Amino acid sequence: MNVFRLAGDMTHLLSIIILLLKIRATKSCTGISLKTQELYVIVFLTRYLDLFTKYISFYNTTMKLVFLGTSISIVWYMRYHKVVKQTYNKDQDTFRHYFLAIPCFLLALLIHHEFTVIEVLWTFSIYLEAVAILPQLVLLQRSRNIDNLTGNYVFLLGAYRALYLVNWVYRYFTENHLVRWIPWLSGLVQTTLYADFFYYYIKSWKNNEKLQLPA
């Protein structure tokens, strides 16, 4: 474990906590894409299949359970909670997320470390996570005013994978130059998708003005 990976995991955890607090405190999920949240549940389910078969560390197991539990509860709130589900922007959250999932699955069938169920599904989760934020970014462009919590959520979500990129560089130089193209390139694509959001987020933060994404 290195400081970059720990910072990445904590940033990721913080982003999810912020979203969960926003939904619970305001009883509203306005501006949040249910499609993206559902894709994240699929990402965690397909990535943590070895949760009960391979013990890596107490930290690893705990974090996996926390990520699974929080992401599933967010989807539950947005789908079934009587008050929260009324605030879901159903007519604006129209991104066809299975158009993202299917190519990722096909790509995982073609390009993977080894052809086993666990490994192909893990690879699928890596590819899917890279594009899972797209429905949320599209929704942000459509929704006129973005509330601070939602802006912070998306920012931290993007920042965590950027920290993971630094973690991979660090591990490459300190752990016998292990090359891991699949997570590296996917992580690069994932972080790049946030580039313009990062630009507008930092601009709004510096000018102390409301976050607005150009349509």
Added chain:
Amino acid sequence: RHYYPGKDEL
């Protein structure tokens, strides 16, 4: 143990 690249990460 067969070291899976990246399998010790979240």
